[in-house]
Amino acid sequence: MCAKSINTAPRTPSPMTDLSTTVAGMGFPNPVMLASGILDETGASMARVIREGAGGVVTKSIGLEPRLGHPNPTVVEVQGGLLNAMGLPNPGMAAYADEIREAKREGEKRGTPVIASIFGANPEDFAILARMAKDAGADGIELNLSCPHAKGLGLEMGQDPLMVRDIMKAAKASSALPIFPKLSPHVNDLEGMAQAAEDGGADGIVVINTLRGMAIDVEARSPVLGNMTGGLSGLAIKPVGLRVVYELYQHTELPIIGVGGIGSGRDALEYIMAGASLVQVGTAILYRGPGACGMVAKELEVELERLGYANVEEAVGAAHEGAGDCGRRIDGERGQ
Ligand code: RRO
Numbered sequence: 334m335c336a337k338s339i340n341t342a343p344r345t346p347s348p349m350t351d352l353s354t355t356v357a358g359m360g361f362p363n364p365v366m367l368a369s370g371i372l373d374e375t376g377a378s379m380a381r382v383i384r385e386g387a388g389g390v391v392t393k394s395i396g397l398e399p400r401l402g403h404p405n406p407t408v409v410e411v412q413g414g415l416l417n418a419m420g421l422p423n424p425g426m427a428a429y430a431d432e433i434r435e436a437k438r439e440g441e442k443r444g445t446p447v448i449a450s451i452f453g454a455n456p457e458d459f460a461i462l463a464r465m466a467k468d469a470g471a472d473g474i475e476l477n478l479s480c481p482h483a484k485g486l487g488l489e490m491g492q493d494p495l496m497v498r499d500i501m502k503a504a505k506a507s508s509a510l511p512i513f514p515k516l517s518p519h520v521n522d523l524e525g526m527a528q529a530a531e532d533g534g535a536d537g538i539v540v541i542n543t544l545r546g547m548a549i550d551v552e553a554r555s556p557v558l559g560n561m562t563g564g565l566s567g568l569a570i571k572p573v574g575l576r577v578v579y580e581l582y583q584h585t586e587l588p589i590i591g592v593g594g595i596g597s598g599r600d601a602l603e604y605i606m607a608g609a610s611l612v613q614v615g616t617a618i619l620y621r622g623p624g625a626c627g628m629v630a631k632e633l634e635v636e637l638e639r640l641g642y643a644n645v646e647e648a649v650g651a652a653h654e655g656a657g658d659c660g661r662r663i664d665g666e667r668g669q
Contacts, residue, residue, distance in 0.1 A: 350637040351644045352388070352630060356588045356610045357511040357536035359446050359473055363388035363630040364645050365601060368592050368615030369450040369475060369515070370394070370419070372623060376435025379447065383439045386627020390436060391613065392429070394450040394477040395466075396486075397458055399425040403482070404559035409548050414567020414594070415616050416548050418482045418560035421452060426462055430469035437470040446472035448513070452486050456496075456503035463508035473510050476500060479517035479542035481564045488517050488542075494529035501533025513590060515539035518577050524584045537588035537610070540577045544570050567616035568594045575607050582608025582650055596620065598632020605633075605645065606652035 352363035366389035372378045379390045402422030409416050423429060436447045449466035451474060453459045463474050478497060480487025490496045497514060504512050514530045516523070518541045527538055543564025548557040556562070574593025581589055591609030595601050596617030604612045618625045642648045 345641050346639055350634050350642055352634050352637075354388075354610065354645045356590075357473070357513075359511055360444060361388045361446060361611065362444050363633070364605070364609075364611045365626045365630040365633065366448075366590075366611060366613045367391060367618075367626055368613035369477070370417075371615045371618050374432070376432035376438075378623070379432070379436035380439035381623050382626060383436065383443060383445045385624035386630055387445060388626065388630060389446045389448060389611070390440070391448045391475050392433060392436070392450050392471075393423055394421055394452045394480065395423045395426050395429045395462065396421065396452050397426060397462060399423065399428065406557060406559055407563075409557045409563075411546075411548055411565070411569075413569025414565055415619065416546050416558065416563040416565050417543070418558045418563035420560060421480060421483050421486065426451070426465045426469075430465060433466065433469040433471055437472075440472070448473040448475050450475040450477050450515070451504075452477040452480065452483075453500075454485055454490075456499045459500045460503040460507040463504040463510070463512070467508040467510050471510065473536075474504060474508060474512045475539055476504060476512060476514040477542075479515050479519075481517065481519065481543055481545040482560055482562055488519060491517050491526070492520055494522070494525050497526055498529040498533040501530055501535050505534040511536040513537045513539050515542055517542045518573050519545060523577065523580060527581055527585045527587070531585060531587055535587060537590055538581060538585065539590040539592060539613070540581060541570070541574045541593045544573060566593070568596065570594050571600060571603075575603055578604055578609050579607040579652065582653065595629065596625070598629055598634070598636045601629050601633045602636045602648065603652075605648050606650070608650045608653070610645070610649050 403420030449471035451462040478491030546565035571594030588610040591604035592613035
């Protein structure tokens with residue numbers, strides 16, 4: 334067993350579970366956030382998600398300049414989820430700042446953080462965007478280092494540990510906000526990438542972005558998506574996300590934000606037990622509507638109570654208890 338005791342499981346149902354939690358100094362009314370890329374093009378849609386019970390919202394990924402994105406079709410439903418190649422469409426941060434302000438007004442009423450997702454082509458872009466997002470009132474920043482289908486952006490940067498470190502440093506230097514890089518499962522050395530993020534001053538790590546995939550139209554004898562390939566999200570990727578969160582938990586002390594195929598309180602609890610301190614819901618919005626985050630949070634509360642957890646923190650990493658030598662980093666040493 335590991336020397337560091339983690340989350341001994343309570344035995345009896347807890348009369349009341351406190352869903353509120355604090356991560357990287359930020360307070361969240363519950364740990365279920367809206368993921369970047371869905372219902373977050375406008376302040377009004379994010380405000381609605383907040384009103385319907387989300388514990389936090391993440392904006393669509395925003396760059397410096399307006400961008401049209403990839404040609405249609407940009408989204409197709411596939412077995413187990415969605416395949417998208419939106420191509421980072423956005424109006425540019427100068428125009429989008431008002432959307433952040435509007436979401437923030439609703440967030441302030443309920444103590445719900447608004448996190449700005451940003452993308453760029455180099456550390457300087459990220460530094461400027463982090464400052465602009467902060468000035469617009471964002472409570473935290475998510476660095477998109479993992480979009481699987483954007484040339485020279487996203488994943489291309491997130492596969493280079495030195496670039497990850499330098500982007501983190503630049504964003505951190507220009508904005509005092511908590512900053513969370515979003516990493517891809519498409520990396521050979523996830524542990525090294527997390528270390529690079531930590532070296533750059535990351536306050537937590539978000540995993541996972543979508544998985545690179547493809548759909549074929551046999552009548553047209555061609556790929557369905559205008560971009561040919563796209564990112565797979567939804568239930569199909571949940572086992573991948575869980576595995577990544579579980580492995581990261583063994584190698585970093587940073588808080589982990591889990592995303593990928595979460596559509597119920599049970600899914601959220603699986604991620605939390607794997608090691609996530611917060612979770613994000615994206616594709617499930619399509620099936621459950623704008624209230625999906627609030628619904629998942631309520632279901633999570635029932636699950637935590639049933640299992641006797643008084644709060645979310647007690648359950649974080651619980652799935653490592655029964656796994657023998659836990660390998661969680663202890664006293665600066667890396668585990669197995
Ligand atoms: O806009 C997109 O096409 C997109 C982004 Br930024 C991302 O991070 N992940 C994804 O699947 N699509």
